[in-house]
Amino acid sequence: xxxxxxxxxxxxxxxxxxxxxxxxxxxxxxxxxxxxxxxxxxxxxxxxxxxxxxxxxxxxxxxxxxxxxxxxxxxxxxxxxxxxxxxxxxxxxxxxxxxxxxxxxxxxxxxxxxxxxxxxxxxxxxxxxxxxxxxxxxxxxxxxxxxxxxxxxxxxxxxxxxxxxxxxxxxxxxxxxxxxxxxxxxxxxxxxxxxxxxxxxxxxx
Ligand SMILES: CC(C)(COP(=O)(O)OP(=O)(O)OC[C@H]1O[C@@H](n2cnc3c(N)ncnc32)[C@H](O)[C@@H]1OP(=O)(O)O)[C@@H](O)C(=O)NCCC(=O)NCCS
Numbered sequence: 120x121x122x123x124x125x126x127x128x129x130x131x132x133x134x135x136x137x138x139x140x141x142x143x144x145x146x147x148x149x150x151x152x153x154x155x156x157x158x159x160x161x162x163x164x165x166x167x168x169x170x171x172x173x174x175x176x177x178x179x180x181x182x183x184x185x186x187x188x189x190x191x192x193x194x195x196x197x198x199x200x201x202x203x204x205x206x207x208x209x210x211x212x213x214x215x216x217x218x219x220x221x222x223x224x225x226x227x228x229x230x231x232x233x234x235x236x237x238x239x240x241x242x243x244x245x246x247x248x249x250x251x252x253x254x255x256x257x258x259x260x261x262x263x264x265x266x267x268x269x270x271x272x273x274x275x276x277x278x279x280x281x282x283x284x285x286x287x288x289x290x291x292x293x294x295x296x297x298x299x300x301x302x303x304x305x306x307x308x309x310x311x312x313x314x315x316x317x318x319x320x321x322x323x324x
Pocket of ligand 1: 176178237244248250278285
């Protein structure tokens with residue numbers, strides 16, 4: 120996917136975003152921090168994604184799930200991180216279980232990114248997604264210098280629609296999302312230009 124809006128970006132700005140993405144190791148948040156996925160996480164990630172309540176709706180995941188497909192996904196993202204164009208982040212709970220996975224794709228040439236994520240079933244529908252995504256939007260704008268976020272969701276994913284609308288993302292029609300196996304899914308498409316989102320969910324930065 121590429122963003123529908125293509126901002127004019129100088130080579131220096133694009134290089135700076137790439138450099139900042141390359142430097143990411145963790146993302147600190149109010150509810151703990153996420154960290155780069157490493158190959159040793161593959162089994163725990165497989166366990167989380169094998170729950171269809173978690174992974175069912177997400178088109179970017181490496182299906183069919185197996186230790187091999189998830190290891191390859193992690194390795195591919197390690198290369199993307201080195202190139203400054205992608206990040207695969209996970210969050211652990213206090214018991215060491217992985218409870219969120221977030222997959223970022225950056226287009227430094229447009230100062231833009233998209234990200235998609237999953238939350239463990241027992242934490243869904245408790246505002247974790249709304250707060251977490253608001254925080255990640257602020258982070259990509261303020262820390263990485265991204266200026267535009269593009270998001271997609273399946274037509275059925277009501278929680279994502281509500282969440283993106285609430286955070287101030289603008290609906291901009293549909294888009295074909297291409298799964299890793301090459302098949303195509305119709306998605307709804309949103310964009311947000313950079314600014315703080317805390318005000319949209321009634322929180323102070
Ligand atoms: C989609 C997801 C990220 C949303 O995060 P979440 O923490 O579960 O959602 P929230 O509790 O923040 O709720 C978001 C909105 O959906 C509403 N909502 C929650 N549960 C709902 C339900 N079962 N049916 C309809 N609306 C619901 C909330 O009320 C809120 O809307 P509001 O702010 O207008 O009140 C999370 O559920 C998830 O990981 N799902 C599985 C993977 C997935 O679909 N990822 C997104 C791919 S685009």
